[in-house]
Amino acid sequence: MKSFNGPKVGGLLVALTLVFAACGSDDSSSSGSGSSTGISASELVQETDNALIEDAVDGYRAYIGEQIAAMQAETAIFADAIRAGDAEAAAAAYPISRRPWERIEPIAGLIEDIDGAVDAREDDFDGPMDPTFTGWHKLEYFLWEAGDLSEAGPFADQLEADLQTFADALPGLELPPGVLTVGAQELIEEVAAPDGKLSGEEDRYSGTDLYDFKANVEGAEALIELLTPALESADHDLLDAIEASFDELNNQLAQFGSFADGYVHYDEVTEDQRSELAAALGELAESLSMLNGTLGLE
Amino acid sequence: MEDNSEKPKGISRRKFLGAAGAAGAAAATAGFAWPLLKNESTYSASSNESLGYNFRGKHQAGVTAPRMPAGLVAGLDVRVDDKRELEQLFVRLSESIELLMSGARYEDRSGGFPPADTGLNDRADGYVPPWVVLSVGDSLFDSRFGLASLKPRELQPMPKFNNDYMVKPATSHGDLSVAIGGVTHESVIHGFRQLMRSVRGSVIPKWTRSGFNSIRPDIKPGIAPGRNLMGFKDGTANPDPQSDSSMNEIVWVQPNDLQPEWALGGTYLAVRVIRMMVEFWDRTRLNEQEELIGRSRDSGAPLGMKKETDEPRFTSFESHIARANPRTSGSEENLMLRNGFNYADGLDGNDQMDQGLVFLSYQRSLEKGFITVQRRLDGEALEEYIRPLGGGFFFVLPGPGQGSDPLGASLLA
Numbered sequence: 245m246k247s248f249n250g251p252k253v254g255g256l257l258v259a260l261t262l263v264f265a266a267c268g269s270d271d272s273s274s275s276g277s278g279s280s281t282g283i284s285a286s287e288l289v290q291e292t293d294n295a296l297i298e299d300a301v302d303g304y305r306a307y308i309g310e311q312i313a314a315m316q317a318e319t320a321i322f323a324d325a326i327r328a329g330d331a332e333a334a335a336a337a338y339p340i341s342r343r344p345w346e347r348i349e350p351i352a353g354l355i356e357d358i359d360g361a362v363d364a365r366e367d368d369f370d371g372p373m374d375p376t377f378t379g380w381h382k383l384e385y386f387l388w389e390a391g392d393l394s395e396a397g398p399f400a401d402q403l404e405a406d407l408q409t410f411a412d413a414l415p416g417l418e419l420p421p422g423v424l425t426v427g428a429q430e431l432i433e434e435v436a437a438p439d440g441k442l443s444g445e446e447d448r449y450s451g452t453d454l455y456d457f458k459a460n461v462e463g464a465e466a467l468i469e470l471l472t473p474a475l476e477s478a479d480h481d482l483l484d485a486i487e488a489s490f491d492e493l494n495n496q497l498a499q500f501g502s503f504a505d506g507y508v509h510y511d512e513v514t515e516d517q518r519s520e521l522a523a524a525l526g527e528l529a530e531s532l533s534m535l536n537g538t539l540g541l542e
Numbered sequence: 543m544e545d546n547s548e549k550p551k552g553i554s555r556r557k558f559l560g561a562a563g564a565a566g567a568a569a570a571t572a573g574f575a576w577p578l579l580k581n582e583s584t585y586s587a588s589s590n591e592s593l594g595y596n597f598r599g600k601h602q603a604g605v606t607a608p609r610m611p612a613g614l615v616a617g618l619d620v621r622v623d624d625k626r627e628l629e630q631l632f633v634r635l636s637e638s639i640e641l642l643m644s645g646a647r648y649e650d651r652s653g654g655f656p657p658a659d660t661g662l663n664d665r666a667d668g669y670v671p672p673w674v675v676l677s678v679g680d681s682l683f684d685s686r687f688g689l690a691s692l693k694p695r696e697l698q699p700m701p702k703f704n705n706d707y708m709v710k711p712a713t714s715h716g717d718l719s720v721a722i723g724g725v726t727h728e729s730v731i732h733g734f735r736q737l738m739r740s741v742r743g744s745v746i747p748k749w750t751r752s753g754f755n756s757i758r759p760d761i762k763p764g765i766a767p768g769r770n771l772m773g774f775k776d777g778t779a780n781p782d783p784q785s786d787s788s789m790n791e792i793v794w795v796q797p798n799d800l801q802p803e804w805a806l807g808g809t810y811l812a813v814r815v816i817r818m819m820v821e822f823w824d825r826t827r828l829n830e831q832e833e834l835i836g837r838s839r840d841s842g843a844p845l846g847m848k849k850e851t852d853e854p855r856f857t858s859f860e861s862h863i864a865r866a867n868p869r870t871s872g873s874e875e876n877l878m879l880r881n882g883f884n885y886a887d888g889l890d891g892n893d894q895m896d897q898g899l900v901f902l903s904y905q906r907s908l909e910k911g912f913i914t915v916q917r918r919l920d921g922e923a924l925e926e927y928i929r930p931l932g933g934g935f936f937f938v939l940p941g942p943g944q945g946s947d948p949l950g951a952s953l954l955a
Contacts, residue, residue, distance in 0.1 A: 519746055520621070520746075522746070523742075523743050523744075523745075524743060526742040526743050527742050527743020528743075529742075530739065530742045533655075534656075536654050537651060537652055537654035537655030537656075540654070541654050542653055
């Protein structure tokens with residue numbers, strides 16, 4: 245039996261306190277925010293003298309660029325299918341088109357109103373047919389719930405236009421280092437949120453929550469990969485714990501499918517399996533919550 | 543977030559004094575005045591000593607702690623792979639519990655980290671450390687950790703009793719259980735959150751219930767410290783937790799009990815979440831209520847007697863108190879120490895209030911204690927007004943001793 249005289253509370257497993265303060269919940273955030281994600285840049289330190297973190301920020305800017313390009317290309321396929329009235333093709337393209345968005349979701353809060361425009365849920369509106377309810381989930385509603393695409397075309401146009409606005413904002417976007425550290429945690433908190441993927445609230449009509457889930461995890465993994473050089477010198481144990489948690493989470497997700505083969509409908513994930521996913525998410529989130537301080541950020 | 547004006551303190555080894563004469567005892571502890579016991583409106587933290595419970599000792603201190611204004615109990619499942627990881631889990635739980643019960647400060651961290659504590663533990667807000675009791679359930683002794691041969695002799699899944707048709711697996715049992723008691727709800731919530739964050743991912747919370755007790759200022763053995771949500775005094779006949787001889791007789795597993803040796807100093811815990819049909823109860827004639835319970839509602843006196851402290855002389859064994867404790871020759875071996883709390887959790891799906899009792903009893907023998915008592919209660923007329931919803935049987939780990947062992951050390955040695 246291990247001695248009981250170890251360090252008190254020092255371990256990386258004792259951190260919690262979800263960083264909701266970093267969500268886009270201040271006055272400048274969008275109305276009708278779909279998922280309450282995104283980081284408010286004002287909350288985060290703007291500078292670091294750690295060159296490894298600066299490199300990571302540069303790497304993340306490139307990653308965001310790649311993801312936005314993929315998002316526009318994949319969303320074009322989805323929007324074209326909607327406009328063509330091809331429900332089958334649209335349904336197949338829907339979860340695929342959302343992946344890049346889900347991978348970089350935390351930066352949505354840095355660009356005003358974008359989250360509410362493209363990723364809001366009907367709960368924020370006067371029902372699903374409220375004309376101000378736009379974005380992926382509006383189209384998801386047309387596809388799976390209404391079963392009628394005759395009025396969906398303008399919303400497909402709008403989604404593409406809003407994503408173009410998002411893409412146009414990127415070059416001028418400030419990327420404080422905290423976007424990376426808090427962003428990695430945010431992506432995981434987003435999965436576990438009561439209105440997130442774990443509850444099946446996100447993609448309630450289509451049941452494609454596992455695509456979003458996996459994409460959130462991939463986005464967090466990409467951030468950790470970029471931060472690995474900085475973390476290796478700051479706290480290798482934390483890095484090991486994070487990687488082990490990713491492995492476990494990915495192993496669990498693999499039992500439900502893959503992007504290549506498709507994921508099962510979220511209804512098929514049992515209560516016990518959700519409980520296991522929640523535990524793995526929780527363990528990962530605890531570790532990720534220590535990232536920011538460990539890397540010397542405020 | 544303890545009182546920042548004070549330096550971090552060592553862990554108090556002072557044993558928190560318990561319910562017997564608790565007013566004086568609590569006040570005597572480190573100069574602390576417990577408003578609820580002292581009937582004072584102000585909190586005084588004049589002492590330089592850290593107020594807290596002694597985690598170290600032969601027994602877990604929370605079992606015999608005074609009845610608390612706030613309580614929580616949870617069933618937890620562990621998700622570690624082997625015995626070595628289970629040992630590490632008990633180490634982490636023990637560190638977290640010791641720190642919590644001691645009242646010592648949590649580490650200071652820079653603002654770039656999440657705080658090490660919840661912020662609900664500020665002495666200036668009236669925070670007093672809670673106690674925690676850690677127990678193990680029947681399922682921990684399955685094939686996962688090779689502990690089957692070490693299972694306490696009477697530990698078993700809670701059977702379905704007569705009135706248990708609403709008891710659900712999802713709100714019952716667990717590999718582990720924690721019970722927490724505190725002076726404020728915030729202190730209990732702080733405790734549960736600190737505990738869970740220390741083992742996140744290794745433990746799945748399965749079910750919890752939290753609740754409250756009102757505690758009369760002149761609390762002493764022989765009179766009930768408060769009332770249950772049926773409005774009747776509850777706990778009149780509870781044994782005195784400050785009496786070591788009573789506790790050795792009633793609560794703590796003894797060397798001649800044919801238990802595995804590691805279990806000495808532990809005790810069996812029965813948890814029952816018992817919903818009360820309070821709307822129905824409030825429509826029930828007072829005479830009927832009193833006959834069902836066996837006491838006068840207002841005075842607490844056994845029916846036909848004058849005072850709460852009068853020893854009942856039963857002429858029939860239909861009432862709840864007569865069945866629970868018939869005071870016949872031999873029934874003293876069915877005594878147990880009860881330390882539960884009331885709960886009120888909103889409404890059920892039919893707009894009816896989900897209120898009742900989270901019953902916790904500690905006993906040296908589960909068979910002679912809770913199971914025998916419940917078998918006597920099976921079929922009682924009061925069943926019409928109550929519905930057990932969950933709970934479970936657990937074994938309270940022995941205290942961690944005076945050295946540096948964690949809870950569970952004797953089990954996993």
